[in-house]
Amino acid sequence: MAKAPVLTPRADDFPRWYQDLITKAELADNGPVRGTMVIRPYGYGLWERMQQDMDARIKETGTQNAYFPLLIPQSYLAREADHVDGFAPELAVVTHGGGKELEEPAVVRPTSEMIINASFSKWVQSYRDLPLLINQWGNVVRWELRPRLFLRTTEFLWQEGHTAHATYEEARDFAARIQRHVYADFMENTLAMDVVLGRKTVKERFAGAINTLTLEGMMGDGKALQLGTSHELGQNFAKAFNTRFLSKEGTQELVWQTSWGSTTRMVGALVMMHGDDDGLRIPPRLAAVQAVVLAVKGDDAVLAKVREMGDRLKAGGVRVQVDDRTDVPFGRRAVDWELKGVPVRIEVGPRDLESGTAMLVRRIPGAKEPVAIDSLPGLLPAVLDQDQMLLLRQSRERRESRTAEVSTIEEAVEAAASGGWARIPWAALGAEGEAKLAEHAVTVRCLVAEDGSVPESEDAPGNVAVVARAY
């Protein structure tokens, strides 16, 4: 009889598989207030390493971190008409503080454009103060009716960048730089995730933006997930807060702004893009533990060997954990490491010692072979590099093989319904076609130019719409 699977197979029920995996790999739990999430240490460790990597990339652009208040006077939200329309239905409102009803209720920030512009309008006086490049790591709250762990939660963690520039062109270029050189580079090189870079249609734009750039990824079930956005805000918020500067020419000008964000949703994306029926597969560059050295049995020689191997691999720059918990059955530990997606396992038992070999188990290709123990320190860095590349290649191949080139709305809907994406000329779709797709729960994820680059305008000739069902 076959062993019962640890997880619901993806092919049987993808959402159930996702939930199973989040629980069994101890990534997160539901919190008591509807839609909130407890991020457990293993899940938080993934986020922490994402943060470190992104933070360095953000700082390389000259952006500095700062912190703005969680609570925003309710009246601020109303200053930018599109913005308030977009966010009003999702707000959490504090009406009482310190035992009294507040004179003016405060909203828990759903995003910080408003509160940050209140500061920017004070900080920016002259062209010398520009560009002003600020990032914030924090939490935001958007009331969520159909929550799903990591993907849609009432509270989530994120970074939100906010910048002010002297010209339209500078702001436009900065938003594009964040999309390409911060977000896409991070997702491709560290997370090993294939992403499509494009621009949103007017319908899908951020509330208050003049343009939204996006990164879209294909999940294991063929649905799309928006992985990060970078907005050109034009002068909309500058007008609302009168954020002006004295130009070189001596005139008072409104600033041009951007904002951009990426969230704990990326942890959910990591699960759904790379996970398989045995569990997570963590990209080696992200993994806090790249290799685990397992003692198969509690034999003294074996224990000595795994500890020695651990030290040697560590000295070679590999992030290693030694698993010598031989009071727990070996099979259970192996399944657990498999679930947690540690890229490499090195299993050492008494027989291996005799032959001078260890079992090298590679999680990403799913390969298993005995190798000479002494060759491991030399071998491992290359193995980890190869598997990092393989993971990116697999996600790219999936997206390519499951994207259909179509020319009609009916074909696009069919492609999305059968678990894939479709590419359709934007000229053949347009805002009307977009509305028709919506009736089938299919959305335009983004527009891309003919040559695959990000279009400079919605109506540039040759624009292609990438359409899909989405999380």
Add this chain to the structure above:
Amino acid sequence: MAKAPVLTPRADDFPRWYQDLITKAELADNGPVRGTMVIRPYGYGLWERMQQDMDARIKETGTQNAYFPLLIPQSYLAREADHVDGFAPELAVVTHGGGKELEEPAVVRPTSEMIINASFSKWVQSYRDLPLLINQWGNVVRWELRPRLFLRTTEFLWQEGHTAHATYEEARDFAARIQRHVYADFMENTLAMDVVLGRKTVKERFAGAINTLTLEGMMGDGKALQLGTSHELGQNFAKAFNTRFLSKEGTQELVWQTSWGSTTRMVGALVMMHGDDDGLRIPPRLAAVQAVVLAVKGDDAVLAKVREMGDRLKAGGVRVQVDDRTDVPFGRRAVDWELKGVPVRIEVGPRDLESGTAMLVRRIPGAKEPVAIDSLPGLLPAVLDQDQMLLLRQSRERRESRTAEVSTIEEAVEAAASGGWARIPWAALGAEGEAKLAEHAVTVRCLVAEDGSVPESEDAPGNVAVVARAY
């Protein structure tokens, strides 16, 4: 005529000096909702470096980071009687979410014992799950009637550790380990702050704790500031949430818990402990910029030299910034670096080049001397080390010279009123004396043992009360 001082002198008006410095060094602003704070990049940079250092120390204890929800069902707070009494007056309450009135209001966390115990009671099953060592970096809200930037703000940033142990002794020892080996080591070695370690009296204990350990620092005006606390929670929260484990002996037992926190208040402490009439003095180990190399004038040779010096110092492991903004008057830049407290300035002008020297200005001792340019890379690490030590020594000497040994309540009040601390035998004071001190706005900051160690109990013979006015 003497130049007008950049800051209100401390001797004239210490609170005003503090506010001046926070503003002029661009550390923080007030937020629009009462008591909230905008932490500006320079201030946030200090906090970020504190976080990094503390985070490494916390992880060395085996503690892992995780994240729990911001919003807590209001009913949870009521489960532990002392806890709710302590926090009820400070709560911010969310009554509306997603456009509707909530069935049960949620409070914005003032601290996370309650929400964390809801998880701990699920995660802890057996003695094998213990100790459970968790830390969280995040924001909390406590409605503040008399806010002051960094010291008392309605929202603040902090870390809060929460642990569960199998025995009373283990929990007690862990709380003490955090006080000594995380907090005190960090404050003394990185922040160069003198701190007194002690235990709180029953009156001053954390709401819900059986013992609170504290670290108290003396500010520049002789007042005390609580810099961090580590609590033994006993089984109070375990009872409220029924957090039990199966012991080795097969019985069901309640866990023993600790919690411990340190906050952005440490930034305020840094200002008030080390600042002088010219601005901040940042300890070299904390400083993001340890040395700034200033071009006095925009001479090509000077600019080439400061850039070369910057590279050489960087190569030697010093955190350096080159200031070649020669379109801003030199005097203004010098005053600004002084305000921002960068430990070392190296000033290079055309005359210096001729003589092969640069002016070495040390912010901490306030010393200024010409040194051979080529000697600087060799000299600087030792200079920074010495000044780190000096800063700690100065803060220690201040506390020692301004602490009076007294035997009566009247003397204690007088010492506190004249800007100092007093030490008085706890046996001579007691809870009644403590109440009398309170009439003069003087509090028992902590109890210390005769030999200076942290007392094992409130009533241990020889206990001394350290009393002061406090922030």
